[in-house]
Amino acid sequence: MSTIPVTAQVTDYATEFAGRTALVTGAASGIGLATARRLGAGGANVVIADFNIEGAETAAAELNAEGVKAAAVALDVTNPESVEAAVRFTVDTFGGLDLAVNNAGIGGPSAPTGAYDIEAYDRVIRTNLDGVFYSLRHELPVIEAAGRGGAIVNVASILGSTGFAGSPAYVAAKHGVVGLTKTAAAEYASKNIRINAVGPGFIDTPLLRGMDSAAYDGLVALHPAGRLGRSEEVAELIVFLLSDRASFVHGSYHLVDGAYTAV
Template sequence: MRVEGLLQGKAVMITGASSGIGAAAARLFAAEGADVVLMARRKDQLAAVARDIAEAGGRATVLAGDVTDPGDVERVVAGAVEAYGRLDGAFNNAGWATAGTPLHETDDSVFERVIDVNLRGVWHCMKYQIRAMLAAGSGGSIVNTASVAAVLATGATASYIAAKHAVVGLTKAAADEYGGQGIRVNSLVVGSTLTELMQQVLTDIPALEEPFVSRSMQKRMAEPAEVAQAAAWLLSGRASFVTGTALPVDGGWTAR
């Protein structure tokens, strides 16, 4: 039996693709046979990821943009369809967080920024991605990056916890609305992950490593590629009867 890549022949859009989980997903999805569209604000870093993919024999299109700008998102989705003729899948992974302050001391501008990137960004992406999928008439699959903060008060800022809870709710609502039209929508409940940002945080505040690690049953943090593997499966036909779920990729953090 011939076994093809999980995403063979699919066109997939990835946000937050310039580093961390998004960059790992871009490389993995391409290795699994997808044509990928890379979106983030940092064009130079996107170009570096695209070069890696090309050197490995894959195809990647760089379309820089900001998920908080609906015009940017509309342009990138249109660019994906122009480049590959369709949009089969999307990994809405862009996010932003800050160590921040207690709720009553948090500036409104910080709250708005957290909501803009983590919630409105997903809203903008799904709005235009679903339109493209409906226009093509062949269904599709969307995965949104949530967090353990989507189901628990983790100690993260209140605005971040609220935004990630909302991402899970938005995912379930979209899954319900479009399931009959062949579009699956799922989210990932991601635990502490060794992204570039996390590594910088641990360099600045080494004491944070212990709580990040101890909450996992596996007593470690995830590698970005481990999260990307879960996203790849959900985007693939092998998850054909999975929709509306919030899949934990957290080393057992939320199982307790």
């Protein structure tokens, strides 16, 4: 009976992404910025793509001051031409595309399904689901054509595996992101392109900081860990999935949720 030899590997986290270029959408703040910073700390060239171009430029300047090679580009993920332009910008600026994090998203209003505003529903779906499809649609051909392989992480949510009263559009979109991830992973695994998803719980990002204290405390209570997550905690999972340490991880959906979905 043959055995598979096990070789100990030591990863130099300061250089594990050296020579690679990453595009991170929704990276002007929150999870996106934390991920971009962590990728840059690992030696990657990073493109900060965001609808908020001023925020993206500020974030890129901060990373450059930290020694990261970073650039900013305006991005509207609901517009496929804008997504294509951001990918082209990445290639033109750094010579290629190896890694992508499709993180851009919005929350949307809260209302029961039977009373949900149709325009709001369309807006959430266009941003959170169509935007991920447009990103994959334009990232994958570029990564494949380079012939080096690569990795993509789509940011879904815990609500990609559960329901949440009052958020039909967001929940539908995030379930869709998980499905897109699995489908694309099956299509591109043979091309050495890995595609996975993460499902953050409620994370203490600018998106939540405008809530009143009672609503905020209510969200905290949903997590047995007794707190909301931090952007950096999600970024560590994303970066692991992008790294060669996850070389046999394809089409999976990983929760980082303080046990939210465990109860």
